[in-house]
């Protein structure tokens with residue numbers, strides 16, 4: 249009897265609740281083994297037990313705080329090592345919503361550490377192996393708020409650091425996609441709107457006062473369908489996808505029109 253091929257492996261950060269937990273469930277169902285990362289070990293172990301029972305998935309639990317440089321280095325080493333790694337989902341995150349001049353500097357730092365540093369470092373660790381094998385995918389969970397910089401707070405949250413971090417993930421992913429696509433690796437930035445998870449309670453909002461929200465399972469369905477079809481930017485709630493093309497065209501037009509040695513007239517000394 250020939251051995252059956254090994255199950256591919258996915259690493260999901262922020263797998264103890266919400267979108268990350270929904271990724272873990274869907275990927276286990278699709279035949280992946282998993283490495284689940286978050287701080288709450290009890291949640292991860294409960295998920296691991298259930299997913300291995302229901303889907304025969306091999307599940308490894310890594311209880312780690314992604315703001316911790318030493319913990320992050322251990323996960324990087326674990327990722328870089330594994331030939332089976334097929335998918336990395338950089339999903340862990342939190343809102344930290346607060347007017348910028350009131351935000352605890354440590355919270356600002358943690359926002360950057362989780363959304364920007366951890367996602368960048370894990371992608372850096374995963375990609376050489378994926379590119380060498382000629383296959384793999386990275387999903388970076390950004391947010392519609394990545395596009396929100398120019399909009400004032402109220403009713404949107406006070407979010408300068410969060411929106412900046414998510415905008416980083418969007419630009420990072422788009423630029424990276426162009427570097428790796430020829431090696432058979434796909435990267436995606438996923439931009440959900442409001443999603444029904446613990447996120448809002450963690451951000452200090454009353455969940456009962458939230459408007460209707462998309463399910464985490466639908467976000468995951470959109471993201472995996474987009475990965476399969478090669479969409480670099482996945483906006484689960486956007487029906488008219490030509491809006492994304494127009495946004496890209498506008499950004500490109502500005503870049504081409506403005507990259508000149510000549511100062512724009514409005515800035516010339518009078």
Ligand SMILES: NC(=O)c1ccc[n+]([C@@H]2O[C@H](COP(=O)([O-])OP(=O)(O)OC[C@H]3O[C@@H](n4cnc5c(N)ncnc54)[C@H](OP(=O)(O)O)[C@@H]3O)[C@@H](O)[C@H]2O)c1
Nearest residue numbers: 262264265266267286287288314340341442443445446447
């Ligand atoms: N919910 C929304 O409306 C919405 C909309 C757009 C984008 N997003 C993004 O979606 C992603 C997932 O959020 P969610 O809605 O699923 O919220 P959630 O249910 O609160 O899940 C957040 C996950 O991130 C983990 N996490 C947070 N800080 C961490 C840290 N320092 N180290 C390791 N893990 C950490 C949490 O686990 P532990 O607490 O156990 O560590 C949890 O598993 C986030 O990046 C968020 O910004 C959410």
